[in-house]
Amino acid sequence: MTATPQLLLRALAAAAVCGALLAAPATAQAAEKLRLLTSWYAQAEHGGFYEAKATGLYGKAGLDVEIRMGGPQVKGMQLLLAGEVDAILGYDLQVLDAVEKGLPAVTVAASFQYDLQGMMTHEDVRSLDDLKDRVILVSTSGRTTWWPWFKAKYGADDAQAKAYTFSLTPFFADPKIAQQAYPSSEPFQAQEKGVPANFFLFAKEGYPPYGTTIVVTRKTLEEKRAAIGAFVKASMEGWRDYLGNPAPANALIKADNPKMTDAQIAFGIAKMKELGALDAEGRTSVGQMTGERWKATRDYMVGAGLLKAEADWTKAFTTEFVKDLSVRLD
Structure with a gap:
């Protein structure tokens, strides 16, 4: 029996469908899930993370990021170490204290070149x-x-x-x-x-710490290294975009924190720009950290009796994800 053109077309179509189904598991990859806990109620100082989520920067990086809002009763470091979240917005002194106690916390990027206190x-x-x-x-x-x-x-x-x-x-x-x-x-x-x-x-x-840092555990760093790198890059790009067009992020910020007003958000953005918080007034890439700055914070803490001199301060951070990062504000 000679196959008709219609039968040949149906056979080719069926083969194409089967081929696609067989290939799908090998090529399609589910987005990597990451849970981020912020340091306080949603506000302009978290804008870069909300911007990356709202505008799809995380999605484009292969990430499915859940942002959880912090607050005065939320113990971020405890939740991080318990594996309840994958990353927190932290603080250099907090991480150095944790390292002194033998806890596996590590900072991978800094949103702000200055602590805003x-x-x-x-x-x-x-x-x-x-x-x-x-x-x-x-x-x-x-x-x-x-x-x-x-x-x-x-x-x-x-x-x-x-x-x-x-x-x-x-x-x-x-x-x-x-x-x-x-x-x-x-x-x-x-x-x-x-x-x-x-x-x-x-x-x-002269107060030396960075501000609004990204902190993970060493276990997360080892098991999700590529995802953490993608998260850092997308987050810093989110900060860049937030200062240009904050509306997408602001909608999410106000959804999480209905008490946050447009006026206060605008005030916060203006202050971040005025202080040059994200890029040290144009001198560095968003997200950057250096060993020299971390040592300055370590030295301050030791001198103030807040940290033992023998604590291995180098375990508190890694510049792996930011040393070659170039995210500049326009």
């Missing part, structure tokens, strides 16, 4: 040297991070430090009070209240 004062204060006789509100965590640095540099003493409970009522009530602040938060609240205030970034005065 600083001091908010009333408008009559012209420099941090003017605070020697002022009450300074310091949080519990601040007493074991930036406060020892501040005391050593500016001659402050513990008698000046009073508890900061994250209420600005004392600051508004007393023109002689200064307090710790984050550039997009407390200064924005002061502006909304109509209270003139100055903000001083500690990093501009």
Whole structure:
């Protein structure tokens, strides 16, 4: 029996379908899932990660990233070490402390070239040297991070430090009070209240840590090395794009944190640009870290009694994913 043209076409089509089905498992790959826990409620300072998710940068990198919002009761390092999340937005001093305790945390990139912690004062204060006789509100965590640095540099003493409970009522009530602040938060609240205030970034005065770093465990690093590399690159590209067009990320930020307003987000973005936080005012790629900066943080901690001198500080970070990274802000 001679095959008709129609039969030949059907046979070829069937063969093509079978071939595609057989080839699919070998070529199609499911996106790698990663769970990121942020350091606080969703805000502009997390914008690059939300931008990478909203605009598909993670998807293009072969990643399925879930962003979980942090908060005051969320213990990020504990969740990371327990395997509940794959990465957290962390802090250099936190990771160095973990390494000293033998915990397998490692920093793989830095969103900000500066830690954004600083001091908010009333408008009559012209420099941090003017605070020697002022009450300074310091949080519990601040007493074991930036406060020892501040005391050593500016001659402050513990008698000046009073508890900061994250209420600005004392600051508004007393023109002689200064307090710790984050550039997009407390200064924005002061502006909304109509209270003139100055903000001083500690990093501009020599405080060495990076800010909003990406921290993973060594197990995750070993098992998902390619995915972590892709995640770092896509996240830093997200930061680049966020400063140009923040709308996609902002929609996700407000969905996670309905209390976040457009005005506060815009204020936060303006402050990040003003401070040159992402690229050290154009001097480096977004995400960059160096051993010299990490050693400076280590040296500060040792000098302040926050870290044992014998702790292997080099285990706290790797520049593997950022040393050749070139993500520049336009």
